[in-house]
Amino acid sequence: MPALEDPLDIGGVTLPNRLYRAPLLECAGNGPDAVDTLIEDLEPAAAAGAGLVCQGATVVRPEGGCAAPGMTRVSDPDFVAELSRLTDAVHAHGGKIAIQLEHGGLRSMETWHAGYREAHPGLQQLAVSRPPRLLRALDRAGFLSYDARVLSTDEVYDLAADFGRSAAYAVDAGYDAVHVAGANMGIVHQFLSPFYNRRDDEFGDGVRFLELLAAEVRERAGDVPLLTKVPAETEAPPVVRRRLSAADCVRTCQRLESAGYDALVPVNGSVFWDLSIVRGEFPGRSWRDDRFREGYAAAFGSRARAAVVAAANWVESLAYDFESAWNADLCGRVRRRVDVPVLCEGGVRERSTVDRLLSDGPAGRACDAVGMARPFYAEPRLPARLLGRGAAGARVACENCNNCVVPQAAGEPGVCRTPSVLRRTGALREQGAYERPDAADADAGGD
Template sequence: MTAVPRERRPPTLDDPVDFAGVRLRNRLYRAPVLECAGNDDDAVDRLIADLEPAAAAGAGLIHQGATIVTGEGGCAAPGMTRVHDPDFVAGLARLTDAVHAHGSRIAIQLEHGGLRSMEVWHDAYGRANPDRHQLAVSRPPRVLRALDRLGFLDLSPRVMTTAEVESLVDDFARAAARAVDAGYDAIHIAGANMGIVQQFLSPFYNRREDRFGIDPAVGPDGTPGVGVAFLERLAEAIRDRAGDVPLLTKIPSERPTLPGIGPYLSDNDAVAACERLAGTEGPFDAVVPVRTSVFWDMSVVRGAFPASAWRDERFRDGFREAFGSLPRAAAVAAGNWIESFVYDREPGWNRDLCRRVRHRVDAPVLCEGGLRDRAQLDDALARDADLVGMARPFYAEPELPARLLGAGAEPEARAVCADCNNCAIAQAAGESGVCRTPAVLRAAGELRRQGAYDRNGAGDGRDAGTGDSL
């Protein structure tokens, strides 16, 4: 693990940074977000089309969004890419080469949905795969079993034995090794958004009594503790198979969980887990502290209720397939509307959590969540984190870094993303991750007409110093 020196002057977005022995040309990263590229013959081309523009525009680090490590099950949304097939992963070298040609680095985020998998919530997928069970850390919590009885979910869990947990660890490790061989510069474990890693971490899901259960020693202030053993074993297995590759993970605080639901991970638990996993003796090289509830809800994508997407007739068949009928889709939309009030958007909602972690670990701390303008990004770097990232804004502006980085960047430069969530909800209907809001697209088009996405000194990959920078 490479300690991050805390500079005497506050770092800015344009400053290079050492990331677990790798030199990044600046501190801006494209955070992981669904690409919905699939695994067909055109999948790599779609990923290149999605991710290369951010590298060409100057981003220091690019994340390929959640990719599934198993050949069956585990997908949380339609169109997710799987990385279980060695031949397919070898073909991803075209993507890593394209990113490296522009001087950027690329990480791949590895994931498995567990109880968030499509067979739980997607009606058509579940009916097409009636014998498919979900990998479960423990017996599902009561509230999920109640939703199953009411017909909103279709639970068919298989609680993993210790041997089966080890088998899943091997799936992650093999995928990581293949990714390194294909040229990826870092491995990012998807530790939040209710994927299976969060399910191991969280006392809401994890009631195991083997070595992968909750470790009470990690829970401060009398809280139940955090299930860090799975991540520790995962890191060990990845090191064995993939070597000394930079390794990072999201660590959740489940503080946004609705009252009356629990137990859940507090901010204190998240800080303690980061110390355990990325402290002096920890196996991870960097952490991404985030706040998300114990459910897959709008705590992940805060902002406005996506009314336009729910009303869009183009998605009607997709919503019917996903939720079983239009009335059920309407019920989900109503819940989505209520959540939009509970999880209204607040700029940089993870910043104070990241700041606490940054004071406790020497490893790089990455901050994302509601960051939208250059001044805010620089302020977060001065106080809260070592790298800063954005995700959904790249749907509207694939070349957004060109407006934020370099000598030509305007101090008041801000992403045009309106946090309307029309991009996110459409993915439940099997649509790709793109911006569909006319006003936002018009704003991006006007900026493009003005030449705002020209490089403007954002860097060509040779401005980050020496060493092994690109």
């Protein structure tokens, strides 16, 4: 039975332990301070001992495809080469770093962000198929705006090549692994989902696109370890009949193992961008914060429409309450059917939960490594508290309030803004809880 502190091999790269920082929005963009921002956000996790640090979703094309403000584009090889400063910083602490590659497709800002649409009137969404009827209804109501261009077969191949090129740039910059953003309603998820995909060519089988991505990455970037999230749309509302089941997710994972993926991250979710992805409380504090009101109005078209979105967000919070390790059962089902490492994230908040997920229970082990995401907004050096002796009773400071998430729609960075959490992390810092007693670089990386 492995311990969290034990190493793990993924595609020939050895992680020093089985705790990873899952992908998060860093909101660094591509400006002159972008690399420094990424180092500031990501190096602390490595300095505190995380075995793997996953940089949040980066966009593989020079325009369009951003799902949220401030996402970093990795289509320019000169810019990506500058990211070697980031990979060097992570490697200096003995950690490994993966880059997540994405294109938003129908979930891009040109769909939902009113201010962005106004500033980029010529942008069309890339679509797997014509937008589903339910989304077209939201378009007619004025909450979304679709001018979608359905990809031809040749254009699908071109898009896969862009993923491969960005992967090659990243490997040249020192990244240890490539993580395909296969869930959370990006375009890869849209290929997989029967809700979105009604094509009549070879890519009507959505797994075929992920198989093509693997071939492009291998051809252009070599034998870099390749990971992807794999969705099950188990949380979609009942009105959605065409969806991915848990059994579909398991079958997809088996095919991706055969296609050469070196690790898989099964996740439950919906067909919409909603609180099924970040379960927890309604982020009322952030919706009421005067600092963000103009940003919300710019994003959603007016203050009145922002209020409607906030109300929908409240309804979602009733349906998607926080659940500890909500992907654990799905991960366990996948792990029993594949031989590559299975990574589990989503609602993991305690060291005892981590140990349970890595243990051999009656149904077998749930996963081979455990990731956390939002807790790192509150505790950038969280691994120092979760790894090693004395960590058995450790629990993250995050309260699952989601007040870190909503302001990102207004272009704000992902940081913890909850006073009770900040008081606790301040006290922990004063106690030295974020230092690594077993490492010479205990003070490196900042807080």
